[in-house]
Structures are given as structure tokens and as C-alpha cells.
Amino acid sequence: MAYEMNFAxxxxxxxxxxxxxxxxxxxxxxxxxxxxxxxxxxxxxxFNRVPILKNIAAFYVETFRNTPLLVQLFLLFFGLPFLGVRLTATESAIVAVSLNLGAYSAEIFRAGLDAIPKTQIEAGLALGLSRLQTMRYVVILPALKVIYPSLTGQLTLTLLGTSITSAISATELTLAGAKIESQTFRSLETYIVLAVMYIAITFTFRAVYTLVGKWLFRRKVPKASIVAATIMDEETSQ
Structure with missing residues (x-):
């Protein structure tokens, strides 16, 4: 017998x-x-090879990049109570997804930082910029421009990955759909609607990323010499 679709x-x-x-x-x-x-x-x-901290950072990145997000969720939600720490499902979801994204985005950011020529950094320091000013004006913004497409792609995966948090009953779209499917028994219709809604949310976030990118990179990234001259002019005027 042919299946009759009914979205009502x-x-x-x-x-x-x-x-x-x-x-x-x-x-x-x-x-x-x-x-x-x-x-x-x-x-x-x-990137700056801070002693001791770099090893801790490397351990964190490798741990979260080489274990499933679902396992990380279960460790936080079901494991932490044994250590006396209790998080709600939503709190566990935010912590797990944030830490997971942090590990993946750290490698994306590091790739962008490594793409900046060492001579550009040395030029900034030689022209009188502090280490912090060099990192802010000469390194981070140009690096962000290099990795922005990859970074926004990872953010999209993170958005879609939040559906996994329904496994611990965190309040989100997939959990809402699962409840409706279990009560209406319209599995195909329910998940078609969910798919359409996820597409709409994803395209909305991508539009936001595009606007943010246009705002961040609305002007060409200046070289170290131009940045140094600008900062010195501002300090002189003050």
C-alpha cells in the first residue's frame, strides 16, 4: 500500500x-x-610557544579532536556527578560543544597565524610596536582573513552538531522533533520539516558570517609599517 504523506x-x-x-x-x-x-x-x-602551557594546550587539542562529541557530552553529563559536579543538560551541551569547537578552531587559528611571514612580525617589532600591538594589528587580523572561509565552515558544522545534544535531552530542535515524531508517528514528515528548518537556520548563520566578514575585511589589511605610523600618529595627537 502506498504511503500517504500528511504534514498536518x-x-x-x-x-x-x-x-x-x-x-x-x-x-x-x-x-x-x-x-x-x-x-x-x-x-x-x-603560536608563541609559552612554556608548559603549550603542552597543556596541545593535550587539550588532541584530546578533544580525537574523541567523539557524544562521548564528551556523556562524560560531562553522566560522569561529572561522580566528582560532585552537576550540570543541567543544556549546561553540559554548551560546555561540551564549546570545548569541542575550541579544539578544532584552535588548529584553524594556528594555521592562519603560521601563514603570516615572520619578517612581517619582525618588522612590526623593529618599527616600535609592542608585542601585543604586533599581535593585534599585524598578526591576528591578517591571519583571520586567511582562515575565515575554513573557520566559518567549522562553525556551520558546530551548529549542525548541536543536534547530538538531544542524546542527553538538551532542549533543542532535534529533541523537539523526536518528541513530536513519537507522539504523531509521522516519522518521514517530521524529519523532512526538521531538515528544512536546519537548512533555514544554517543559511541564516552563513548570512551573518558573510556580513561579519565584510565588516572585518572592509579595508585592506595594512602592513606593519603603515600600522606603526598610524599608532604613532595617534599617540602623538594625544
């Missing part, structure tokens, strides 16, 4: 799907912000 029972639960989509966006946004901060910090530690 699923669409009747639209408010639940919308709530799930909003929760997914919030979870993704928080995890991306935290993960990028962690990733950049770890990349700078490894």
Missing part, C-alpha cells in the same frame, strides 16, 4: 518546533562565542 499533525505542533529552533540558535550562538575565544587563546599559546 506535525505542522499543528509548530510552536514546539519554533521553540526548539530558538533553543538551537541560542545554544549554537553561546557555544560559538565561547569556543572561538577558547580556540584563539589556545592558538596564541601554541
Amino acid at each position: 499533525p506535525v505542522l499543528a505542533r509548530a510552536p514546539e518546533l519554533i521553540d526548539g529552533a530558538i533553543a538551537t540558535i541560542e545554544l549554537s550562538a553561546k557555544s560559538i562565542c565561547i569556543g572561538l575565544i577558547i580556540g584563539l587563546g589556545v592558538a596564541l599559546i601554541r
